[in-house]
């Protein structure tokens with residue numbers, strides 16, 4: 001039987017244990033695409049409730065995740081599919097009601113599943129009552145809740161800031177009625193809030209408390225690095241060609257993002273969440289690990305930030321190792337990383353690493369990375385069945401930034417009926433015949449079974465959850481590392497190549513056992529001393545015999561707790 005969330009809180013308080021989110025596996029749900037309970041083709045909150053047992057029913061057969069992060073379910077005109085919020089304290093009627101949300105929260109907690117919700121506070125929809133008031137007149141008390149500026153000469157935008165969506169162009173739109181431009185870092189339907197205004201901060205504080213009082217366990221903070229902009233609205237400096245390779249967006253290091261004043265805002269958000277012992281997980285798309293580390297503040301800003309650099313890494317062992325090591329080298333000891341392979345904004349793993357047809361095998365190796373690297377894993381719905389996504393024709397595209405292919409419906413069965421009895425808002429991807437829950441559920445060789453085994457292994461292992469991390473030397477195409485805690489030791493060895501590889505290492509003593517392999521036929525194999533053979537695109541989690549039986553030499557273990 002799983003413990004309920006209330007039970008866990010009490011246990012933690014009495015035992016002085018580490019915070020729950022450090023030990024958790026988080027599962028991201030994009031509600032529109034997860035499960036549709038009423039046949040209107042759009043996933044909804046009741047659909048999520050119906051699938052909670054799949055996520056964690058407390059028995060061995062379910063996935064076994066500990067928390068869900070729900071992408072936005074608030075009322076929204078849909079300019080950015082929910083990331084344009086027109087009411088912060090309600091539920092989009094397409095997705096359900098507030099009662100449904102409370103029901104979902106209760107049902108999740110009863111299974112020991114925590115719930116994180118998306119805090120989309122860089123901007124609101126232009127349909128939000130705050131913005132309607134703001135745009136009604138220059139004298140309106142809410143005018144300064146948003147970022148307004150007079151147009152430049154000849155009606156040009158006030159400065160050269162660009163929207164994060166290339167297709168949008170300028171980040172400014174002229175509002176004819178009042179003759180000024182409003183800032184929108186995303187679509188013109190998403191007006192940026194003015195975080196320099198204390199009333200805005202107070203209003204968002206109330207929004208957070210509204211959900212915290214209902215019992216949510218934390219927030220994923222949307223574009224946390226963008227909340228505050230240059231007060232004087234100065235032009236961004238010209239983008240230098242060499243910089244483009246190092247930042248995800250050419251403007252990411254400029255005056256409308258990563259502003260030093262954002263940290264004060266994050267500290268304020270943190271104070272609010274601390275009142276409720278809730279967690280802040282930030283979206284901070286900054287690749288430079290030193291800059292990313294600043295978002296943890298002095299232990300008083302974000303609890304965790306996604307390691308964005310991982311989403312641009314090519315499928316090469318050295319590249320992955322470099323990104324992982326760079327982040328760990330820059331994070332202060334108490335800061336906790338968060339690893340994700342994909343989300344609703346970027347191509348799915350099978351697709352991203354599949355240009356040569358090996359994406360499915362690599363997705364298994366990637367699963368092993370996700371569940372064994374230091375930090376909290378966050379798994380995007382569908383990754384656990386190796387969904388490729390895609391197959392969205394020109395006519396059925398919905399998104400301004402071409403992200404539909406990562407948002408196709410969750411593949412519960414080969415037909416798509418498991419998602420919805422109606423016509424789904426995005427088409428079911430072509431790989432539903434192979435990548436679906438129904439066929440993989442009972443197949444011990446499926447990627448779903450691999451995820452279940454890895455999650456279970458992680459859950460039972462202090463070393464994999466919180467242990468030290470030490471990269472090991474080996475062949476260039478093998479990424480290998482040791483995780484150790486409380487006398488328990490694992491070595492993870494991942495073959496990034498499509499050739500056989502052999503890792504010979506003194507860290508692998510007699511008695512080392514293959515605990516989990518991407519090929520389940522090898523589970524339980526006992527290794528020849530100091531040596532593990534790896535098939536093409538194969539990964540293994542090796543359990544070392546208890547300390548003393550195989551003393552290791554050399555290598556510096558980095559404490560990560």
Ligand code: GLC
Nearest residue numbers: 080083120186222223283345
């Ligand atoms: C984040 C979301 C993305 C959205 C954007 C604007 O990056 O993940 O989906 O479009 O913020 O809210």
